[in-house]
Amino acid sequence: MAELDIAPVAIHASYLVNLAGPDKELFARSVHVLQSELAVAPELGASYVNVHAGSHRGSGADVGVARLVEGLERSLADSAAAGTVPTIVVENSSGGGDTIVSTIEEMAAVLDAAGARGIDGRLGVCLDTAHLWGAGYDISTPRGIDSLLLEFDARIGLSRLLMVHFNDSHSPLGSRRDRHANIGDGRIGTAGLAHLLCHPALDHVAFLLETPGMEDGFDLVNMTRIADLAASRELSPGA
Numbered sequence: 497m498a499e500l501d502i503a504p505v506a507i508h509a510s511y512l513v514n515l516a517g518p519d520k521e522l523f524a525r526s527v528h529v530l531q532s533e534l535a536v537a538p539e540l541g542a543s544y545v546n547v548h549a550g551s552h553r554g555s556g557a558d559v560g561v562a563r564l565v566e567g568l569e570r571s572l573a574d575s576a577a578a579g580t581v582p583t584i585v586v587e588n589s590s591g592g593g594d595t596i597v598s599t600i601e602e603m604a605a606v607l608d609a610a611g612a613r614g615i616d617g618r619l620g621v622c623l624d625t626a627h628l629w630g631a632g633y634d635i636s637t638p639r640g641i642d643s644l645l646l647e648f649d650a651r652i653g654l655s656r657l658l659m660v661h662f663n664d665s666h667s668p669l670g671s672r673r674d675r676h677a678n679i680g681d682g683r684i685g686t687a688g689l690a691h692l693l694c695h696p697a698l699d700h701v702a703f704l705l706e707t708p709g710m711e712d713g714f715d716l717v718n719m720t721r722i723a724d725l726a727a728s729r730e731l732s733p734g735a
Contacts, residue, residue, distance in 0.1 A: 497541065504702050506544040506585065506659060509533050515567030516550030516560035516596050523567060526550075530571040530584070537582040544658060544702075546585045546622050549597035549606065560596040565609040572618050585659050587622040590630030592672040598631040600644075604651040620658035623648075624706065625665070625692070626677070629684050632670035636684050638691035645697060654697055661706040662722070664689065678707045678714055679721040680731040690725040 497505060513526040533545045552560025568584060575581045586606060591598030597606060603621060610616040625635060634640040648654060664682030667673035680686055693703065707718050720732045 503541075504543040505541050506546050506702070506704065507533050507537055507540065507542045507582070509545060509547040511548065513547055514550040514553075515547075515571075516564040517553040518555045518559075518563070519553070523563070527567050527570045530567070531574065534571065534575050534581055534584070542582055544585045544620070545582045546587055546659060548587050549589055549595065549603075551594040552596055553594055557596050557602065560594075561602065561605050561609060564596065565606060565613060565615075568610060568619065569613050569615050572615055583620050583658065584618060585620045585622045587624055587659075587661070588627050588631070590627040590667070590672050590674040591632075592630070592674060598627070598672070600647050600651050607652060607656065619656075621652065621656050622659035622661060623657060624661035624663065625684065625689065626661070626663040626667070626682075626706075627674060629665045629669055630667045630671055630673050630675075634669055635692065636669075636688040638687060641688050641691045641695065645695065649697075655700070657698070657701055660692070660698070660701055660703045662689070662693070662703045663705070663707050676707055678709060678734070679718045679725070681734070686725060686731065690728070693722065693725050 510529055513529050514522055515526050530547060537545055549564055588603060589595035589598045597603050607616050607619060610619055628635055633644055635644060648657060664677035664679055664684045666675040666677045666682050705718050707714060717734055724731050
């Protein structure tokens with residue numbers, strides 16, 4: 497990574513982490529896992545630790561948000577001062593299975609609550625395009641992307657957006673389902689994704705693929721298609 501100047505590096509915390517739920521044992525284990533990720537990140541040169549917001553498991557979204565922020569605070573409690581350890585980057589959800597933070601409004605509520613606890617400077621946001629689509633954000637057009645970013649900037653501020661998981665989606669719009677697709681093979685399509693990729697307000701944002709078929713050579717296919725999007729070319733065929 498150093499030789500090829502690949503940066504920033506992010507760790508994706510385990511999918512088993514759930515800081516938003518009422519299960520005390522799982523909550524404690526989730527805090528421990530996130531603390532471990534924060535501790536090991538500097539050894540890997542990682543600037544970010546990406547974590548899902550989690551599921552309230554029937555306890556209600558407001559309770560889930562409060563629980564999540566408590567878990568983030570505990571996870572950061574033993575780490576060094578801000579600026580010397582990785583930033584925790586909270587990811588939006590598609591909204592299925594009682595998951596929280598499927599809307600910009602809920603993400604803003606998390607950051608506001610974190611600010612009240614004095615940890616908002618340690619947090620950033622990751623937007624997953626497939627999750628946005630599943631949650632009902634129509635990002636298939638440039639107009640839809642602009643609307644999303646205007647809302648995000650007004651409620652949160654684009655400087656807090658640190659990562660984008662760049663994916664297409666097999667799920668219907670607003671289905672609250674999470675089925676990632678390779679670039680150009682899903683329902684979001686190329687117009688919106690190209691506009692997001694090349695948006696001048698997002699020059700500071702790290703875009704990361706989170707697409708299927710890695711073992712079958714689709715990382716190269718997707719990277720080639722990303723270059724096609726940036727150059728306004730027809731997408732290259734699949735593997």
